[in-house]
Amino acid sequence: MSIRNQLLAASISLFICSLAGFAWLNFELKERTSAGQDAFALPVYAVVPSFSLTEQSGTAFGLADLEGKVWIADFIFTTCPRPCPRMSARMAELQRALPDLSPVRLVSITVDPETDTPEVLSQYADRFQARKDRWYFLTGDKAAIHHLAKDGFLVGGVEDVMAHSTRFILVDRRARVRGYYDSNEEESLKKLLADVKKILQEKAA
Secondary structure, eight states, rough: OOHHHHHHHHHHHHHHHHHHHHHHHHHHHHHHHTTTOTTOOOOOOOOOOOOOOEESSSOEHHHHGGOOOOEEEEEEEOSSHHHHHHHHHHHHHHHSOTTTOOEEEEEEEEETTTTTHHHHHHHOOOEEEEEETTTTHHHHOOHHHHHHIIIISSSSSSSSSSGGOOEEEETTEEEEEEEEEETTOOHHHHHHHHHHHHHHHHHOO
């Protein structure tokens, strides 16, 4: 066989292999889609349990008030010297970055409920220009908050207020934790906003 014929045969063989590879990839993608498996979906880390706390206006507030909503949570306390004000300033940035009609909510839960009464939280919320229809500040029973942080969000306990988590937590419409983000990192916050868009595009099952 001449060199020309050998090259032609090799080209045909390579073309056939490419077609086979494309067909296999297309089949795999269809199989994953039909099985409800999205290769680009965010992981599910936990499911937030039902809770009953008190919002800054003094009204009862629980998981049912966030039903069908995508939300971002964090744990703070109003007398925190440095990390919490920085976290709340970052949360305020997120509030400004979200469109006015966005279904995304922000939830800040105090780890020092004895100090952070609804009245105190209301003043703190005003300090960061929190919208009452968008950003909720919650207080309540310390044991319930500890359980929520440790066993619900999986960010550790809150017995020591100075050692609480400084991460933002992304929760989907089904109360599932889908991501954790360093509140100090600019790139992490950009990823959070990108992941919010992904969650909003998911079908509400």
